Amino acid sequence: MIRYLLPKVGNYYKANLHSHSILSDGRKTPEEMKAVYKAHGYSVLAITDHEYMVQHNDLTEDDFLMLNGYEAYIKETNDPLYKRFMKTVHLNLIAKDPTVNKHIMVDPNYMKYALVHNNGTVNNLPRVGEPCVRQYTVGDVNRYIRLANENGYYVVYNHPCWSREVPSVITQYQGMLGIEVYNHGVLREGYSGDDARVYDEFLRAGRRMFAFANDDNHNKFPDDSPITDSFGGFNMIKAEKLDYPTIIAAIMRGDLYCSNGPLIDDLWLDDHTVHLTCPDAREAFLVTEGRTNSNGRRGSIKAAKGENLSHITFDLLPDDGYFRIEIIDHEGYKAFTRAYFLEDIFG
Numbered sequence: 426m427i428r429y430l431l432p433k434v435g436n437y438y439k440a441n442l443h444s445h446s447i448l449s450d451g452r453k454t455p456e457e458m459k460a461v462y463k464a465h466g467y468s469v470l471a472i473t474d475h476e477y478m479v480q481h482n483d484l485t486e487d488d489f490l491m492l493n494g495y496e497a498y499i500k501e502t503n504d505p506l507y508k509r510f511m512k513t514v515h516l517n518l519i520a521k522d523p524t525v526n527k528h529i530m531v532d533p534n535y536m537k538y539a540l541v542h543n544n545g546t547v548n549n550l551p552r553v554g555e556p557c558v559r560q561y562t563v564g565d566v567n568r569y570i571r572l573a574n575e576n577g578y579y580v581v582y583n584h585p586c587w588s589r590e591v592p593s594v595i596t597q598y599q600g601m602l603g604i605e606v607y608n609h610g611v612l613r614e615g616y617s618g619d620d621a622r623v624y625d626e627f628l629r630a631g632r633r634m635f636a637f638a639n640d641d642n643h644n645k646f647p648d649d650s651p652i653t654d655s656f657g658g659f660n661m662i663k664a665e666k667l668d669y670p671t672i673i674a675a676i677m678r679g680d681l682y683c684s685n686g687p688l689i690d691d692l693w694l695d696d697h698t699v700h701l702t703c704p705d706a707r708e709a710f711l712v713t714e715g716r717t718n719s720n721g722r723r724g725s726i727k728a729a730k731g732e733n734l735s736h737i738t739f740d741l742l743p744d745d746g747y748f749r750i751e752i753i754d755h756e757g758y759k760a761f762t763r764a765y766f767l768e769d770i771f772g
């Protein structure tokens with residue numbers, strides 16, 4: 426029996442779902458960001474300024490969709506001397522409906538950009554509840570996520586390597602739709618940007634979460650610079666058409682993969698064999714809940730020198746728990762499927 430893990434019908438829409446404009450600490454206007462992402466083949470952009478929810482529905486066109494959202498955070502400390510070492514959580518909130526505009530758990534200590542644009546006060550910002558003081562505790566983070574979900578957002582855990590949080594804490598966070606397995610912006614911090622290992626921490630704690638790759642661009646360098654933070658991490662959303670509700674529904678179903686380079690065509694199961702087709706890969710990896718090399722199965726496949734993988738298969742074992750696939754192209758760039766739990770597929 427064939428089961429399509431990415432929908433058989435529909436189009437792929439390229440999306441950057443985490444970015445910053447001049448409304449916070451980015452360098453481009455929302456109009457400039459839309460124009461340059463559209464010119465680079467993207468169909469979807471979410472401008473997620475720091476602690477400042479601004480709708481950009483007026484920039485949406487028939488062939489380009491703006492999703493609304495913002496990036497929220499809770500920090501261990503405000504002590505500037507400790508800033509480099511503090512643990513912090515950054516959450517991407519994406520509005521599931523273009524009318525959503527409320528700020529969650531408004532804390533003026535976090536909202537300097539919103540204050541700049543609102544005469545020094547948060548009193549007139551659309552918000553849920555009264556202003557409060559956020560604490561870096563599992564309880565406050567979970568309260569934030571719950572209120573965001575209840576008020577029309579989905580929530581993604583951003584750039585784990587940059588945030589310096591520890592797995593024993595973050596796996597207590599509940600209710601997030603996904604995690605950034607790749608954040609292009611943290612390359613300037615000396616990381617490769619690849620956080621898939623933290624994704625497995627969540628999955629092995631039983632969290633059903635999807636994988637996202639985003640730019641987190643602030644555009645402090647020219648677009649054609651080798652160190653631009655644009656056009657690195659992207660999501661390919663498969664959907665029947667390009668409009669707000671259809672794209673959000675596809676994201677909420679997990680009808681997407683993410684990448685910083687290679688593309689994936691199709692992904693399906695034929696009984697307990699997973700198939701992945703792609704234009705070009707050098708290596709493929711199967712990641713499961715337990716160790717993958719088992720019963721003679723190998724967890725990776727590599728193309729012979731000068732050759733190319735275009736149809737990859739792995740056999741699943743009944744106790745795999747979940748599985749996900751990564752492929753690497755000949756230049757070393759990587760694509761990630763989301764995780765699929767066997768229990769959800771086979772019962």
Ligand SMILES: [Zn+2]
Pocket residue numbers: 496515583584
């Ligand atoms: Zn961040």
Ligand SMILES: [Zn+2]
Pocket residue numbers: 443444445496641
């Ligand atoms: Zn960011």
